[in-house]
Amino acid sequence: MFNEELEEVCPKVAKCPIFQAGTLLNEQTGETYKAVYCQSERHKQCKRYLASKKCNCAIPVQVLPNAYISVDEIVKRINSGFYDIFNKK
């Protein structure tokens, strides 16, 4: 029972900025993502989760769980530096 519950929660919650800090949109949207994706079996359909499994890299905060582009396109954009312009320090 306990293990089944654990499997429902995304293994990325501890470091994922969507879970830890909400989204760039608003607090309500962040809470909805957490309920729909992060804390359910549906985390396996999250584009951030799927992209992290493919590229083994940090996923930019701009990539949302229900991103309209494919996982391959997300990884391609990350590798090309597409998101870097948004995340300059």
Ligand code: SF4
């Ligand atoms: S946003 Fe996606 S990767 Fe991040 S914790 Fe939620 S389900 Fe996991």
